[in-house]
Amino acid sequence: MPTPVKMPRLGESVAEGAVGAWLKNEGDWVEKDESLAEIITDKINAELPSPVAGRLAKILVKTDETVPVGADIALIEENADVSASPPAKAAPGADGAPVKSPAQAATPVIEVNRASAGNGASATPRSPRVDEEERQRISPLARRLAQEHGINLNMIAGTGAGGRVRKEDILAYVAQRQATPASAPRSPMVTPPVAPAPTLPRPMPEPIYAIPTAAFAPSTTETGEDVEIVTPSRMRLAIAEHMVRSKRTSPHATTVVEVDMTNIAKWLEKNKEEFRRREGYSISYMPFVMKAVCEGIRKFPTINSSWTEDNKIIIKKRINLGIAVATDMGLVVPTIYDADNYTLAGLAKLVNAVGQRARANKLTIQDMQNSTFVVNNPGTFGTIISVPIINQPHAGILSMDAVVKRPVVIEDDAIAVRSMMYLCLSFDHRILDGAGAGGFLQAVRTKLQSYGREIDMY
Amino acid sequence: MSASAKKVTRNKVTYLEAISQAIHEEMMRDEAVFLLGEDVGTYGGAFKVSTGMLEEFGPERIIDTPMSESAIIGSAIGAALMGMRPIAEMQFIDFITCGFDQIINMASKMYWRSGIPVPMVIRGPSGGGTKGGPFHSASPEAWFFHTPGIKVVVPATTYDAKGLLKAAIRDNNPVLYLEHKLLYRMPELREELPEEDYIVPLGKAITRREGENITILTYGAMVHQCLKAAQTLEEEDDLQVEVIDLRSLAPLDYEAITASAKHTNKVLIVHEDTLTGGIGAELAAILAEDLFEYLDGPITRVAAPDAPFPYAPALEAAYLPNAEKILAAARKLAAY
Numbered sequence: 197m198p199t200p201v202k203m204p205r206l207g208e209s210v211a212e213g214a215v216g217a218w219l220k221n222e223g224d225w226v227e228k229d230e231s232l233a234e235i236i237t238d239k240i241n242a243e244l245p246s247p248v249a250g251r252l253a254k255i256l257v258k259t260d261e262t263v264p265v266g267a268d269i270a271l272i273e274e275n276a277d278v279s280a281s282p283p284a285k286a287a288p289g290a291d292g293a294p295v296k297s298p299a300q301a302a303t304p305v306i307e308v309n310r311a312s313a314g315n316g317a318s319a320t321p322r323s324p325r326v327d328e329e330e331r332q333r334i335s336p337l338a339r340r341l342a343q344e345h346g347i348n349l350n351m352i353a354g355t356g357a358g359g360r361v362r363k364e365d366i367l368a369y370v371a372q373r374q375a376t377p378a379s380a381p382r383s384p385m386v387t388p389p390v391a392p393a394p395t396l397p398r399p400m401p402e403p404i405y406a407i408p409t410a411a412f413a414p415s416t417t418e419t420g421e422d423v424e425i426v427t428p429s430r431m432r433l434a435i436a437e438h439m440v441r442s443k444r445t446s447p448h449a450t451t452v453v454e455v456d457m458t459n460i461a462k463w464l465e466k467n468k469e470e471f472r473r474r475e476g477y478s479i480s481y482m483p484f485v486m487k488a489v490c491e492g493i494r495k496f497p498t499i500n501s502s503w504t505e506d507n508k509i510i511i512k513k514r515i516n517l518g519i520a521v522a523t524d525m526g527l528v529v530p531t532i533y534d535a536d537n538y539t540l541a542g543l544a545k546l547v548n549a550v551g552q553r554a555r556a557n558k559l560t561i562q563d564m565q566n567s568t569f570v571v572n573n574p575g576t577f578g579t580i581i582s583v584p585i586i587n588q589p590h591a592g593i594l595s596m597d598a599v600v601k602r603p604v605v606i607e608d609d610a611i612a613v614r615s616m617m618y619l620c621l622s623f624d625h626r627i628l629d630g631a632g633a634g635g636f637l638q639a640v641r642t643k644l645q646s647y648g649r650e651i652d653m654y
Numbered sequence: 655m656s657a658s659a660k661k662v663t664r665n666k667v668t669y670l671e672a673i674s675q676a677i678h679e680e681m682m683r684d685e686a687v688f689l690l691g692e693d694v695g696t697y698g699g700a701f702k703v704s705t706g707m708l709e710e711f712g713p714e715r716i717i718d719t720p721m722s723e724s725a726i727i728g729s730a731i732g733a734a735l736m737g738m739r740p741i742a743e744m745q746f747i748d749f750i751t752c753g754f755d756q757i758i759n760m761a762s763k764m765y766w767r768s769g770i771p772v773p774m775v776i777r778g779p780s781g782g783g784t785k786g787g788p789f790h791s792a793s794p795e796a797w798f799f800h801t802p803g804i805k806v807v808v809p810a811t812t813y814d815a816k817g818l819l820k821a822a823i824r825d826n827n828p829v830l831y832l833e834h835k836l837l838y839r840m841p842e843l844r845e846e847l848p849e850e851d852y853i854v855p856l857g858k859a860i861t862r863r864e865g866e867n868i869t870i871l872t873y874g875a876m877v878h879q880c881l882k883a884a885q886t887l888e889e890e891d892d893l894q895v896e897v898i899d900l901r902s903l904a905p906l907d908y909e910a911i912t913a914s915a916k917h918t919n920k921v922l923i924v925h926e927d928t929l930t931g932g933i934g935a936e937l938a939a940i941l942a943e944d945l946f947e948y949l950d951g952p953i954t955r956v957a958a959p960d961a962p963f964p965y966a967p968a969l970e971a972a973y974l975p976n977a978e979k980i981l982a983a984a985r986k987l988a989a990y
Contacts, residue, residue: 335990337919337950356951357989363919363950473855 198253198271204235204244204561205265213237214262215269217346220252226272233269236430240528240559250274333360341366375427431526442588446503446624450583453619453637457599459647460484461615471653475541479653481617482519483543485596486571488643490515490536493569496636500568502589503626518567518587519547521554528554529587531567541653571596575617584622592623592633594640666844669837672812673777674703676819677741679851681711684739687823690717690726691743700745701779701838723753727776731761731828734774739823744778747832748792761828762803771826777819779835781875781926782974786835787965793874793927793958798830799903799936805829805856806903810837810877812845814901817854825856834875842878859907861914865896868984869914871937872924873900876975880924883980893988903933908940915941919950920987924980929957951990956983 203213216234220226231243232252253273257263334342334349338361342349345366352369354361428436460481472478493500493515501511515536518529530550535543553559569590574582575598582595597618604614619640623633667675680687688711689704695718698705708716719726723744730740744750750757757776764772782791798806805827809815815833822829837843862877863884870880877899884895898914900907915921921941923934934955941953956975964970 335950336947340947357986360990362990469855473858 198273199248199250200268201232201244201247201270201272203257203263203265203267203269204242212262212264215257215259216241217259218255219243222252222255224252226250226252240561240564241557242561246272248272248274333358335360335362338362338366345370429525435526438588439585442586445588446586447626448586448622449625449630449633450620450622451630451633451637452581452621453634453641455617455619455641455644456604456614457481457617457644458615459649460644460651461599462649463647463651471541471544475545477545477548479541479544480547481575481596481599482547482571482573483540484644484647485573485594485619485640486517486519486532486535486543486547487540488640489517489569489571489594491643492636492639494536495639496632498627498632499592499623499636501591501627503591503624504589509627512568514566514568516566516568518570519550520570520572521551523555523557525557528559528564529567529570530554530559530563531565533566539654540651544653570594575599581618582620584620586622586624590624591627592621592636595620595622665846667812667847668839669809669812669815669833669843670701670703670839672816672845672847673819673833674705675847676816676823677704678707678710680739680820680823681707681715683851684823686737686739687741688715688717688733688738689741689743690719690730692719692721692726692745694718694743699743701835703743723749723751724756727753727756727761730774730776731756731764731772734772734828735764735768735770739773739775741775741777741823744776746786746790746792747778747780747794748789750776750778750794754797757798757804757828757830758801762801765827766803772828773823773826775819775822775829775831777822777831777833779838780832781834781836782963782970783836783875785965785967785970786963788963791963791970793832793925795830795832795903796927796932799933800931803828804904806832807856807901808832808834808874808903809854809901810834810874810899812843813847814854814860814899816847817852818856818901820851821853821856824853829856832874836875854901857902857905857907859898859900859902859910861896861910862899863895863897865894865918867893867895867918868920868922868987869896869898869918870922870924870980870984871898871900871911871914871934873903873933874926876924876926879975879977880980882977883984886977886981887984887988891985891988893984895984900933906937906940911937911940912945915945916948919948920990921949922954922956922980922984922987924956924975926958926975928960929955930960932957951987954983954987956980 214236216236218233219231220233226232226246226249228247228249229245232246233244235242235244250272252270254271255269256271257267257269263269333354333356335356339349341347341363342352342361347366347369349361352361352365353359354365356362356365464479464481468479497511498509500515501509503509514534517532517535519532520527520529530553532538532543532546532550535546538546550559550563553563567587567590570584570587570593572582572584572593572595575596578598580597580600582597584593584595586593597620599615599617601613602616603611604616606612606614619637621633621637677687677689681689689707691699693700694704695708695713695716697718698707704716719729726742726744730742733740744753753776761772761774764770780793780795782793784791795806795808798804805822805825807818807822807829809818809831815837819831822831862881865884868887870884872880877897880897884897887893887895896914896918898910900911921937923937925933927933929935932955934957938953938955941949956979958973958975961973964973
């Protein structure tokens with residue numbers, strides 16, 4: 197009885213997903229938890245581990261086909277014929293001819309149908325294939341990128357010295373393939389699961405389904421020399437849909453307080469380097485604000501709630517803070533679970549880890565679910581007041597802006613230079629009124645201003 | 655000259671003055687710190703690093719020694735074992751070879767053998783470009799880089815010269831601090847230093863210029879040649895070159911090196927020392943072993959040729975790596 201493999205749910209608002217690439221072919225042996233396919237959804241791309249060990253009996257969903265969450269996408273035969281042992285590590289080359297090394301296996305051949313001719317000639321010490329290999333020059337990085345994107349290197353003309361295929365060539369090809377709806381034929385090679393390069397933007401696949409929103413109704417687009425038409429990535433489309441839906445769902449109101457961050461700023465200035473050296477990760481204003489937000493939520497629990505479709509308010513007891521992270525591809529909001537349980541140092545560590553995962557495109561399904569409130573930090577871009585849009589289905593979202601030195605009138609009517617920051621709370625006016633929102637902001641401010649010169653991070 | 659202009663020049667110190675400041679401040683801060691070496695007392699040091707210190711600290715803390723590097727370093731090891739924090743000056747770093755046995759067989763292994771730390775600094779003028787010939791131009795870092803148990807740091811800027819020396823003095827291990835004599839009084843390196851106490855941590859590289867296309871890993875005086883080349887590459891070739899100043903050779907900042915290499919995918923290594931078995935060889939090995947699949951071009955080195963340091967000015971100019979040689983190597987790598 198074959199075991200079905202189902203389309204996983206990658207993120208709570210995600211209802212469907214597409215197979216970006218099959219990493220195994222029909223008939224291949226897979227180990228349990230070995231990567232089977234690359235799954236693409238609105239928010240993240242992830243490799244799908246095999247639920248069992250066995251032989252991939254049938255692929256039910258083609259590459260780039262979108263199916264609902266839970267749908268069967270493949271069948272795995274667990275009690276496969278024992279005599280058919282797992283394939284040897286060195287897989288046959290693209291042309292089916294025997295190969296002597298993994299490097300050779302990964303080297304594409306110019307004519308794919310040499311297979312039949314190759315059989316007779318395999319004993320010849322210098323087969324024509326060797327010449328072809330020497331002609332096809334590829335940098336190690338380009339070779340890896342080609343495998344990751346399932347690109348047949350024969351499709352690519354190298355622009356490096358001596359016609360070498362290098363990074364730019366692969367990225368240009370990927371960009372071009374994206375722009376053309378009829379995508380280029382994929383290589384028949386088995387693509388081993390390789391971690392994505394953290395610093396290279398992964399290509400976004402062509403948008404596969406239309407976003408069902410009036411705002412995205414087809415419009416007549418003018419073309420000409422004066423404009424450039426860009427097809428948004430899937431993530432861009434998802435963000436667009438979410439933003440419009442949020443504005444339509446929640447009546448947004450925004451309120452702002454000004455916070456004196458002087459003591460925290462001074463502490464950071466003095467201890468940042470030392471902290472980083474000691475702990476191996478950096479600390480910023482973010483953990484301080486997160487900690488204060490947790491305290492504010494404790495005092496005003498309705499901040500941490502949702503308005504349901506049948507007009508109820510769900511107040512959530514766990515405080516899972518989503519933090520907005522800008523990546524090369526767009527905005528993602530991974531979750532810091534139970535943020536109220538951590539020290540400042542603990543929060544700094546988690547923020548750092550999740551930010552790194554986001555930028556490396558390695559967020560997990562878990563990272564993308566279950567947030568209850570979002571802290572956004574556009575201040576890193578130097579902004580001083582931002583009016584954020586709520587991440588549905590939350591009751592509010594907080595933006596922290598840049599900490600800047602300003603002349604401020606202090607208690608005894610003197611003017612002093614203080615490090616000031618605006619905190620902007622956008623809230624769902626169905627759930628909260630100005631009093632509740634203001635109370636919450638006051639609590640956050642009080643906490644942030646309560647720090648003295650010495651701050652205990654643990 | 656107006657009063658304010660005078661003030662600015664006075665506040666901007668040279669690389670050499672930064673070294674003096676570091677020694678002075680650490681001696682003020684900690685009585686265990688003392689300086690010993692040839693001519694460091696009455697004469698104030700061959701390059702005047704310790705001018706006035708004998709008068710200020712007395713002959714027990716500023717010690718003129720006989721002309722024996724082995725004795726200077728050996729005494730420093732003994733003092734360190736007894737809880738002092740000696741700074742042993744080599745008049746020219748070339749002569750450190752006379753104390754080689756003390757460093758390799760004693761200082762670097764002492765803690766491992768006895769469990770007693772050896773907090774000492776060996777420092778002195780290194781590097782060429784000053785027409786010093788074969789015995790006054792050495793870059794000896796590779797010998798010590800190869801030896802476990804000794805740290806090696808090479809400051810490229812005035813700020814780092816002070817901060818790294820202070821960190822070296824406060825470190826509980828033997829630290830070889832290689833100052834570059836060409837930078838000692840270079841006007842471009844004059845810098846206003848913070849009034850408050852600061853250190854530059856050992857083991858941390860710094861990005862001197864950010865870029866996308868190529869990473870240059872370098873240190874010491876070559877940092878400035880690399881920055882010059884990077885500027886030209888931006889202006890003439892539209893290439894964004896990232897320049898990493900390693901600052902510490904032992905321990906190396908593995909994370910900074912690999913992060914930058916992963917970002918640009920092409921790495922050029924530049925050092926003034928000779929090519930074979932140099933720091934660049936180790937860096938190349940790290941990149942090839944750990945980041946092979948991130949490389950979009952061959953790891954490339956620019957270094958001095960495997961030959962003794964020449965005396966004739968024309969030969970010296972041909973021998974030393976410079977912005978022009980770096981430029982040529984970077985262009986070739988970019989086109990690969």
